[in-house]
Amino acid sequence: MADDKVYDVLIIGGGPAGLTAALYAARSRLKTVVLERGMAGGQAATTNKIENYPGFPDGILGPDLGQALEKQAANFGAEFVQTEIEGVDLSGDQFTVKAYEGDYKGRTLILATGADPKKLGVNGEEELRGRGVSYCATCDGAFFKDQEVVVVGGGDAAVEEALFLTRYAKKVSIVHRRTQLRAAPVIQERAKANDKVAFVWDSVVDEIKGEKHVEGVVVKNVKTGEKTTIPAAGIFIYVGLVPNTALLKGQIEMDAQGYVRAGEDTLTSKPGVFAAGDCRQKPLRQVVTAVSDGAVAAMAAAKHLEEV
Numbered sequence: 001m002a003d004d005k006v007y008d009v010l011i012i013g014g015g016p017a018g019l020t021a022a023l024y025a026a027r028s029r030l031k032t033v034v035l036e037r038g039m040a041g042g043q044a045a046t047t048n049k050i051e052n053y054p055g056f057p058d059g060i061l062g063p064d065l066g067q068a069l070e071k072q073a074a075n076f077g078a079e080f081v082q083t084e085i086e087g088v089d090l091s092g093d094q095f096t097v098k099a100y101e102g103d104y105k106g107r108t109l110i111l112a113t114g115a116d117p118k119k120l121g122v123n124g125e126e127e128l129r130g131r132g133v134s135y136c137a138t139c140d141g142a143f144f145k146d147q148e149v150v151v152v153g154g155g156d157a158a159v160e161e162a163l164f165l166t167r168y169a170k171k172v173s174i175v176h177r178r179t180q181l182r183a184a185p186v187i188q189e190r191a192k193a194n195d196k197v198a199f200v201w202d203s204v205v206d207e208i209k210g211e212k213h214v215e216g217v218v219v220k221n222v223k224t225g226e227k228t229t230i231p232a233a234g235i236f237i238y239v240g241l242v243p244n245t246a247l248l249k250g251q252i253e254m255d256a257q258g259y260v261r262a263g264e265d266t267l268t269s270k271p272g273v274f275a276a277g278d279c280r281q282k283p284l285r286q287v288v289t290a291v292s293d294g295a296v297a298a299m300a301a302a303k304h305l306e307e308v
């Protein structure tokens with residue numbers, strides 16, 4: 001049982017930010033634990049190949065990077081617990097995280113909770129989730145061999161994952177609400193040069209159809225209002241992220257979108273609590289900025305412990 005343990009550094013989230021914070025904290029000989037509900041690496045672990053993390057000229061698979069980061073932190077004594085968090089209490093001198101199996105207490109707390117895929121909120125999305133509706137091409141792409149799929153969104157994630165899906169699907173239609181992609185130029189070029197990728201511009205998803213499994217995606221042209229149905233066995237939704245900060249509401253300052261207010265120093269409105277990675281208000285959400293935040297947060301936590 002975890003109730004009687006007080007950690008120097010309690011970290012919520014085992015993505016690149018949380019795991020790097022663990023590495024730096026454990027290496028500073030601080031008693032450190034990472035609480036993570038899924039697999040090591042967080043969102044990055046759901047990415048097939050990460051091409052823009054420096055030091056890996058041939059790219060690195062997301063799950064491999066997650067495992068390597070965890071192993072590196074474990075080598076210095078960081079602990080890892082896979083658990084679902086039910087509540088966070090920042091009111092006392094020590095911070096409490098309530099998990100199913102008991103409470104975890106920390107003298108400092110690093111929030112590295114990341115962000116989850118944003119939902120479209122259309123009919124069929126919830127009903128057919130896991131039956132053709134997916135938010136993770138790396139996890140589910142292989143189910144769609146020689147079938148047609150739709151990808152929604154125009155950002156890095158949508159276009160990169162659409163390209164990944166061409167390994168399996170015979171056709172990938174990218175549905176985007178404008179005529180210009182937001183994705184990095186190099187990714188756009190690859191998608192436009194790929195014969196399996198089709199673009200459905202100026203369009204949003206109106207409904208996802210299917211009885212037991214996705215059978216088609218109804219899209220609406222935002223300029224003409226015209227609706228058409230794209231026959232598809234799967235739909236992969238990449239329309240941005242929502243920060244995982246619901247449990248912190250009212251206890252710490254956040255912006256209107258729910259990102260934790262903290263600068264490059266990772267200091268939040270609550271002394272002793274630090275925010276690192278995608279859950280923090282920041283201009284660039286990348287693995288490289290997440291690991292940087294993790295290191296800064298761990299060092300800030302160490303400094304805080306010296307001062308209290």
Ligand code: NAP
Nearest residue numbers: 052153154155156157158177178182204238239240241285
């Ligand atoms: P994003 O950059 O926020 O892009 C979201 C896309 O979805 C945009 O094209 C947006 O359209 C569209 N969209 C938003 N709401 C929509 C709605 N309700 N209906 C239809 N379309 C909607 O999100 P992301 O691609 O998931 O990426 C998240 C973060 O991770 C970004 O910072 C990104 O750079 C990063 N990332 C980086 C890489 C990489 O560097 N290789 C890979 C993956 C993710 P508009 O363009 O019209 O706004």
